Amino acid sequence: MGLLGKLVKFLLGPCLKPTTTGGDSESLGPYGVSAATVGVSALAHDLFNFEITSQVPEGLSQHVVSSKKAQANWYRKLVEAWREAQPPPRTAEEAARFVIQTLNRQQKAVEGLLAFYGLPLPHTVVQVPAEVPTSWPQGVQFEFQTLPVDARAVADGDGLTVYVSTADPTESSRVPNEVLMAAVRRAKARAKKNYTKANELHKKITDAGYRVLNIQNEEILARKCRIRLRGIDAPENAMPYGQEAKQELVRLLEGKCLRVLVYGEDQFERTVADLHCNGIFVQEELLxxxxxxxxxxxxxxxEFARWEKEARRRRVGLWASSNPEKPWEWRKHRRGGRS
Known part of the structure; x- marks a missing residue:
């Protein structure tokens, strides 16, 4: 056995041993062995081979439509992540989760690679419950990460629309099968330049609350999520200082990925949340x-009351006005006095 084979066997240990699950109907991966054993060992072999030769495995292009350069970039990231993994993946489930987390913004890469190695697809991967961080404020139910924010998705000074990659482990198991299948068929239609069919499929995806985004020349299936910032109320767009408040939120968030701490939903089915980006607590900055x-x-x-009091004292932003109208009172008057 050569050095590469010894290294793979050392890293993977038990998962290289043959296993039987009963029956010849078990699906086979590209290496001609059962999906239960091929995934981790074949992935490890190819990663170490790439580290030595910089060559991606033959046959991968049958599962993905990206260029060899893009494929090499995927394997480069996977090699780096594998080197840091303690311990490295030892089961098909762990290997699938490893690929999803490493390439979490590259939907085509994730699905193609998982299919190539016979690993579980994102919507079938069982998630490992995460420990609840002790740093969460009281009332937070869970958190997620967003894709970069588009300035056009900021509705006003306290609300916006974000997108969450379905390759993220917290999202992958929630994607409806019909959405996932529509995304796969859309990619195939685009590869055949059947853009009419691709557009029809994308409408089905958007109608279901998802969207295919192009980020850095990678198409990503993402879930749409409307956010209402918890604990603050910005002037409405039509109010004095409304546009300035909106632009302040754009300045903070445009092009950035957000950490979203979720409390629940409001009466308009918006996610009520705290937002953090680049070490900044967004509500704190706005106040x-x-x-x-x-x-x-x-x-x-x-602390919210303290931050507002500080801004009032300095007469910054909307507090430059001597008597700014409260946005909840403005809305009440616009509704004819109804609360």
């Missing part, structure tokens, strides 16, 4: 800039 009021009726965190 200190005078771009929003503390919405004390729905959030009693004392």
């Amino acid at each position: 200190k800039k005078g771009a929003a009021w503390h919405y004390a009726a729905y959030d009693q965190r004392p």
Whole structure:
């Protein structure tokens, strides 16, 4: 056995041993062995081979439509992640999760590679429950990461639409099968330049609350999510300082990926959340800039009141006005006095 074979056997140990699951109907991977054993060993072999030769495996292009250069970039990332993994994946489920997490913004790469190695697809991967971080504020139910924010998706000073990659482990198991299949058929239609069919399939995807985004020349299937920032209320767009508040939120978020801490939903089915990006707590920044009021009726965190008080004292943002109208009162008057 050569050095490469010894290294693979050392890393993978038990998962290289033959296993039987009963029956010849078990699906076979590209290496001619059962999907239960091919995935991890073949992936490890190809990663070490790539590290030595910089060559991606033969036959991969039958499962993905990307260029050899793009494929090499995927394997480069996987090699780096494998080197850092402690311990490396030892089961098909772990290997699938490893690929999903490493290439979480590259939907085509994820699905193609998993199919190539006979590993579980994203929507079938069982998620490992994560420990609840002790740093979460009281009332937070869970968190997720977004794709980069488009400035056009910011509706006003306290609301926006974000997209979450379905390759993210927290999202992959939630994707409806019909959405996933529509995304696969759309990719095939585009590869055949059947753009009419591709557009029809994309409409089905968007109608279901998802969208295929092109980010850095990679198509990503993503879930659409409307966000309402918790604990603040910015001036409405038509109010004095409304446009300035909106632009302040755009300045903070445009092009950035967000960490979203979710509390629940409001009456308009928007996700009520805290937002963080690049080490900044977004609500804190908006309050200190005078771009929003503390919405004390729905959030009693004392630091929010303190940040608003500081902005009032400095007369920044909306507090440059001597008597700014509260946005909840403005909305009430627009509705004819109804609360």
